[in-house]
Amino acid sequence: MQFHLNGFEPGDPDIADPVERVSPSGMSGPVPAEVDVLIVGCGPAGLTLTAQLAAFPDIKTCIVEQKPSRLLRGQADGVACRTMEMFHAYGFSERVLKEACWITETTFWKPDDGKPANIVRSGRVQDVEDGLSEFPHVILNQARVHDCYLDVMRRSPAKLEPYYSRRLLDLKTASAARFEDHAVTVSLERLDAGHEGEVETVKARYVVGCDGARSTVRKSIGRELRGDSANHAWGVMDVLAVTDFPDIRFKSLIQSASDGSIIVIPREGGYLVRLYVELANLDAGERVTSRNITSDDLIAKARRILNPHTLDVKEIAWWSVYEIGQRLTDKFDDVPAEEVGTRLPRVFIAGDACHTHSPKAGQGMNVSMQDAFNLGWKLASVLRRRSAPQLLHSYSAERQAVAKELIDFDREWAEILGSAKRDNKGADAAKTQDYFVRHGRYTAGTATHYHQSIITAEPTHQHLAKGLAIGTRFHSAPVVRLSDAKPVHLGHVAKADGRFRLFIFAGAGDPAAADSPVRSLCDFLRESPKSPVRRHTPAGADIDSVIDVRAVFQQAHSELAIEAMPPLLLPPKGRYGLRDYEKMFCPDLKSGHDFFAMRGIDRNAGCMVVVRPDQYVAHVLPLDGHAALAAYFDGFMLRAE
Secondary structure, three states: OEOOOOOOOOOOOOOOOHHHHOOOOOOOOOOOOEEEEEEEOOOHHHHHHHHHHOOOOOOOEEEEOOOOOOOOOOOOOEEOHHHHHHHHHHOOHHHHHHHOEEEOEEEEEEEOOOOOOOEEEEEEEEOOOOOOOOOOEEEOOHHHHHHHHHHHHHHOOOOOOOEOOEEEEEEEEOOOOOOOOOOEEEEEEEOOOOOOOOEEEEEEEEEEEOOOOOOHHHHHOOOOOEEEEEEEEEEEEEEEEEEOOOOOOOEEEEEOOOOOEEEEEEOOEOOEEEEEEEEEEOOOOOOHHHHOOOHHHHHHHHHHHHOOOOEEEEEEEEEEEEEEEEEEOOOOEOOOHHHOOOOOOOEEEOHHHOEEOOOOOOOHHHHHHHHHHHHHHHHHHHHOOOEOHHHHHHHHHHHHHHHHHHHHHHHHHHHHHOOOOOOOOOOOHHHHHHHHHHOHHHHOOOOOOOOOOOOOOOOOOHHHEOOOOOOOEOOOOEEEEOOOOOEEEHHHHOOOOOOEEEEEEOOOOOOOOOOOHHHHHHHHHHHOOOOHHHHHOOOOOOOOOOEEEEEEOOOOHHHOOHHHOOHHHOOEEOOOOEEOOOOEEEEEHHHOEOHHHHOOEOOOOOEEEEEOOOOEEEEEEOOOOHHHHHHHHHOOEOOOO
């Protein structure tokens, strides 16, 4: 899909008229006086969270943004494999795949040993290891990611749009408030024409600050970003250019002998390219703004690094300069560590509001969106009285640890990329390439591993599903749907709808037999008063509305009779009691994809795998572990009313 040939045009490239590509966005009129959740900031974290909560019309959600309208250009662009998996849960992965630039290989360049002033290619690697994800690493303008979320929001049951031109002035939380109280009072100043200076007051049960590195929400709860600056400046620019550099459509890491480094990121549309350009060391305490760096300075530096190749910049779509630095706050909510046992959180922060770093590994936008995906289902579960409010403590505990790992990784990676001339030893291309390969799973976003908690169980039975480690994201693989022989990906049944998934992997033998462990488990889940499905599903709701049970068998689909399967796997749903035929799957033997072999499922015993609403494995249990399964859900969920 090619576009931007005659200049950068923001908006949807499928729309021919450039004027119509930039459709209006935003709500008119005053913000609501009371809401369940107020989200401050329309960046990636804020929109991910809002899109998640928009699935629940019974939750009153509001998102506000200081800017006057939606983002059109610039900022982040890298979309990791794990983020693509999340996009599929939100329903727009196909749209991103069509429009984005796919990164399949990364090349490395170093100074020519014979002519150090010139650069030469030193290596080429596959960008993502085989089998790590069914989705690729892609590049897409952050503004287009925002557009995808905005579409999800406006088409959702809640039909949400942001309120633009609102600046947060003040935030106060009432002490000793009850769970149902709107305990947080927020003051917003309007900045839009005709309403300048007007102050609106919103009372919320929960507030989430997704308002960037200078977060007012963070400051209001007494949190600080702490860390060090690397005293080093980089520039970034999106350009339409003519060049004879042969790898301009590859992701390329270039280290010169004396002028620093460049990262080349091919952008969507076939012509646009992003260049990250290493600029200069800064003195202690110096800000990059004092250097008065211009776009011409970036172009001149890029040309020197690319020597002997030429670079003729025809148009700059967006550019900026920034300082390398890694900063992190100690907690992502408003509860002091010593009060976790006696106080519940009311205010949260996500994304750049609680962790900042360099953009070199392309993790900022991705980690920010994962913050919000983690928090969104928890807020929804608590507000809909599915779970106890104590569940909300797990957000800060889980995501602060992930951010700490990101900060440590980014510090080392930024140092390696900026190694030229930093220690008078020049660039080390071999070290750069080796580090890139060794940390591929981290940059792909698949290395997150949550520690044990009320929602992440002990790995007592991990041997039953060795390839689905508790605390890691559910690693999908191909299967065939029993009802219609359609090849699908098992993980794609997990949508961003707040539901848990319980995957039943059948052991040896006939799963339809009267004495099979699968039938016994299904009968327990459907009929026993101790069943977590019965305990936590509201009266009158579909049986899979809270815990969605799916089964995967070892036999080929042609060897099984769907009508002989346990009734739980053919549940009646909706106003007419129609049967759901999409609960059962078999190995994709025709294509050589055996889920049991690919993910290390014990063929003899089988197992249960519980997957959280954010697609992370929560528990692995034997098929007869009925009591342990019930105990897991009872640990944080409430009985349905």
